[in-house]
Amino acid sequence: MIGSRTLHAVARRGALSALTLGLLSIVVFAGGQLLPGDVARSILGPLADARAVAALNHQLGTDAPPLKMYLHWVGHLLQGDMGMSYAYRSPVAPFILHALEKSLLLAAVTSVIVIPLSIGAGIVAAMNRGKWQDRLITLGGLSLTVVPEFVSGILLILVFGVWLRWLPISANTRPGTGLPEQLRHLILPALPLVLILFGYIARIARAGMVEALEADYTRTATLKGLRRSKVIFRHVLRNALLPTITVIAAQTSYLLGGLVVVETLFRYQGIGSLILTAARGKDYPMMEAGILCVGAAYILSAILADMLIALLDPRSQAAHR
Amino acid sequence: MKLLRRLAKPGFVAGFSIVLFWVLCAVLGPFLEPQSPYADDLMNALAPPSAAHWFGTDQIGRDIFSRIIAGARPILTVAPAATLLATFCGTAFGLITGYAGGWLDALLSRLIEVILALPLIVVALLVLVALGPSSLNVTVVIALVFTPIIARTVRAATITECKLDYVPAAQLRDEGPLHIMFVEILPNILPPILVEVTVRLGYAIFTVASLSFLGFGIQPPSPDWGLTIAENYGLIVGGYGWTVGFAALATASLVIGVNLVAEGIQEALQ
């Protein structure tokens, strides 16, 4: 049950987020205008005729005043039209959607690997607290979170792709390949992202587990005769899930940035590498739409995380009964 | 002394040793490198590790071992500079907004949220495509994005301090706001700033390396590790893994070392 107070909070959050998104759009758009170089020039190539460049610039409307261009852009955005790609002369939206799909797939593979793995590791660390397993998981995990994704990616490729040949190096498969094969190709790209999150989630899971192990209800339940493992399973998991969501939400921005690096390293055409390519090619509409999507994804995930926490938190539930 | 004893845990010591090693490489580079990191040897390009070249050679025959040592300097120049710059600006902003409060605080908080809604890499990309990639611009960009993060921490600490007695006491004495902020409050919030700085340094190294990998950071022909990986990771497929493997290990060791130091300091100060 979501109480009215929670709904109020979420609504207020939503309004603030909309404001943030609006400010973000201005920043992104302004950033796009500051980029040097000539749009028509980058489409036609550096050796194209100067008159041709001027003609194309006029055709694309890149010589209008910035404010007018911004309002034009926002207006279309609100109607769902992300504009026309300067490079491809076709709507931006399908590129963005396709790239988002691919990035979401990668994010899904990452989550499926990282959540069980780190929660499991956190539990193992808590059950062995103080011993070498605990120190290894805690220290090791936290150390791995600071390693740049392209560094861990390279080392993983060298070990698992080239030396042991257990996993395919390429993230891409031919169109029409079945989902299992596609997923297999995404394991190696997902691993650097997994390593970024692993340490944090394991630490939180461990803390939650330790709290649960020492808590009253555990002792009570054990005294009542319930098997320890069952107690742990029911209470701790719920305890661990909440902070996990918090951690992932907190790391979303970090993760989204990591997507740019991982997608570049593995040449995977997700939203991250789309933004990079668009920035390099001065394809403003594509780049701006991509960055806005990333910003919106972050804001949305924060709201989602808040709602999930409100839903799952036993304390907030108790308050409304 | 008590502080030193609290610091001397295995994690901190290991981290400190690693960082010290790379700092020495950065400072003493030319004396430690067996060969010039820049001299090409076209007839010997892409040679695997051997007695003559412990880490092998790259695409134009340069000795990779020497380049790894030389590569410590760029990253250990840019990242700390960016962090220091961010610390100065962030501390100033944090003190001002925490002390002044009101609409200035609200406005800055909103601005901070906007900047933080975007991944650091993306913001850096935006700015660097506009300004052009160079070590100086990278320093400025990272400082730009870290300033609000540090400001946030300093602001929180300042607000807490403002609730204590000595602040209203100073106000009653008619001390100017600048005096109160920088002379009264600042010394008391140094520990959290120090922790924040060491953590930020790790992230700065992380970001500089990532930006170099994406091509927007340190520029050729620098032996910077991120740049080396960017230039050579296409060669992995051909079986020339040594051209990137050592640079990756070097980067990983440095960031882990800095992080262990940061953790150690954090634990010791709590």
Add this chain to the structure above:
Amino acid sequence: MTPLDHHVAEEFRAGRISRRMFLHHAARIGLLAAAPARAATLGRPGATIRVASQVPAGAIEPLTVSEIGGLVMLCQTAEFLIMDGPDLILRPCLALSWQPNADCSVWTFTLRPGVKFHDGKLFGAADVVATMDRLCDPKQGSNALSVMRGVLSPGGAKRIDDLTVRFDLDAPNGNFPFYVSSDNYNAVILPAGYDGDFEKTFIGTGPFKIEKYTPKVGASFVRNPGYWGRLALPERTEFSFYNDQQPQILALEDDQVDMIVQMSVQGAQGLLRDPDVQIIDFPAATHRQLHLRCDDGPMADKRVRQAIALTLNRPGMVHGLFQGRARLGNDSPFAPIYPSTDTTVPQRAKNIAQARALMQAAGKADGFETNLTTERIQEIPDLAVLVQNACAEIGIKINLRIEDGATYYGDAQFGRSDWLDSPMGITDYGHRGVPNVTLAAPYLSNGAWNAAHFRNSEYDRLMAGYIAAVDLTTQRDLAGKIERLLLDETPVIIPYFYDYIAATGPTVKGAMFSAMSQVFLQDASLG
């Protein structure tokens, strides 16, 4: 036979030109009416050929395409008047024959009858005229303007009858057929009524028709049953687009594709050693121009420029950067593959002692400092480092500035472009079947690409003579003079010309490539 034809035959009989040069020259002036026979043994029909190609950087519009990904798409369904192959011998395609007048200022082309576009309409002179007018019209802003400007203007192509077109050139040009050949990759013949929707229709006269095109992803083509020539052997061709070389290599090794259209040696070293892969390698005129400012600064003295040129280890570069798959460059656009190149000009080699002496003579024994600006493409950053190291040997300290392509080229106008304003820079130049374009814009006193700011009236005169030269002997004679002049003045250093490289799987037969990175699959098969 015209007096010109007699002259060529005479040259051949006298042994002054080789058989290959005779064929090249004869083809150029339209002496060869029939195409030499294509590969006699054809493979099995009906295959689906899968190709890895670079992702087109923009819309597939024949007028504006300017990079490999796009031009590969153009030549799948559309055709040219003339085909230029790796041997630089022109072959008839949509034009059956071509004849110049006495001074090569007017060329008359006879077109192939019975050719239909994919929509069923008959091909004729009107389509050629419309296409050519579009290509050379400044208002249309075609990429081909950089080739056509000064050669052909709108209205210069005239329809004489349904199967005859006459080109009245702006100035005499002995190599004009190359300008309307597959060399000029924008010059695919489109219907007269074409209105800019090529990406939807891929309209053309070619052996394949479009099946589906998905931007950034790929394209597929099917056999055209109404083709004027022998029907395409494959039933379908599928192109997958890649941003980078490495995934293409992985795809070929994984048997996800049958061929890679164009590869650089850098990054492909592993594949080049793979015994299961067929490597296609033929010499091309692709090169890098290292320009040195002649009008201002420390390199205004030609002795300094010569000294710099003498510090470079060219054979080392060919070995180290290209694994031997390149030819030595001698600081002029006359690549070894061109028949008109005078090969008696001595090849410049590394000579530090001589370089130092020249610096001394120029009063620069203490060296100087300067900037080298260039773009981050393929091996160019490595070349820049090599130049930096080499110049250090004679006391010149070079600061490198390596930028992305768009920043380097800027607006491509003097005063607004790092490329054209820098004291030293390295620029990439693609392959061309004749050196005309490369001799003009980068070197002429008023050349639009003259980054070296080279102004030499003798050069302008010689170059104009070369362009207008009709017979091969005159061309070679003028080429020799130009080569020697450029070797002496050295406004630009050209260290090598590297080969065109492609790769196919072990069973692939019959695919034809061009040094422009085009691929023609009508005779391709998988065994």
